[in-house]
Amino acid sequence: MLGKEDEKKEEGCLCATGDLLFLACAGGSNVGQISNQAAVELVREGRGRLFCLAGISAHLETMILPAKERNLVTIDGCPVQCAKKILDHAGLESALSVVVTDLGIEKSPSLEVDASDCAKVVKKIKEGLRVQP
Amino acid sequence: MMKIEVLGTGCAKCKSLAKNVEKAVAEAGVEAEIVKVESLQEIMNRGVMMTPALFIDGEAVAVGRAPSVAEIKGMLKR
Numbered sequence: 582m583l584g585k586e587d588e589k590k591e592e593g594c595l596c597a598t599g600d601l602l603f604l605a606c607a608g609g610s611n612v613g614q615i616s617n618q619a620a621v622e623l624v625r626e627g628r629g630r631l632f633c634l635a636g637i638s639a640h641l642e643t644m645i646l647p648a649k650e651r652n653l654v655t656i657d658g659c660p661v662q663c664a665k666k667i668l669d670h671a672g673l674e675s676a677l678s679v680v681v682t683d684l685g686i687e688k689s690p691s692l693e694v695d696a697s698d699c700a701k702v703v704k705k706i707k708e709g710l711r712v713q714p
Numbered sequence: 715m716m717k718i719e720v721l722g723t724g725c726a727k728c729k730s731l732a733k734n735v736e737k738a739v740a741e742a743g744v745e746a747e748i749v750k751v752e753s754l755q756e757i758m759n760r761g762v763m764m765t766p767a768l769f770i771d772g773e774a775v776a777v778g779r780a781p782s783v784a785e786i787k788g789m790l791k792r
Contacts, residue, residue: 595723595754595757595758595762595763595764595765596722596723596725596727596728596765596766630764632763633763636761636763641761642773642774642777643760643761643762643763643767643774643777644761644763644777646774646775646776646777646778647763647764647777647778647779650778650779651778
């Protein structure tokens, strides 16, 4: 059982909890930004942790080591699937891969995140997670 | 001398890793300096976003978990 001091320290710490990491492409388009916002919302709901795709693409051991031991969810904005390809390059595999444009959301250069589009992505990921082992 | 760094803000898992490191070093009979890095800012600046983490001579060997004494002893032999 944790003491008060331990509990206090855990509030703001990076202590590894949970088994699910979200990796969003966060690209320079509406769907890229939606991918990131959807990941943030899932994290705020306590579904997993947001993880640094840039750190994986830089092949940082500090990012790749914990990613190897967890279930990864990639959220790509468009069919180019940069997030999924980055995992491939790093020898990692995603347990679930979602593409925002597959949900009928059209890619545009705007960086605006439409809340109803974001909700669609969040819903799709939750559905996907329910059928994952 | 080998430098072993335990990165963690001081929660239960981090303390467990520090204890395992101390035991592994003693059992392996290696000469090592053990440093505890507890500053959240310094930990994040090292590229660690999940703790506890273990660095040996500046290289990350475990991140986001606390390896056992036996596993750490294996890491010390490398």
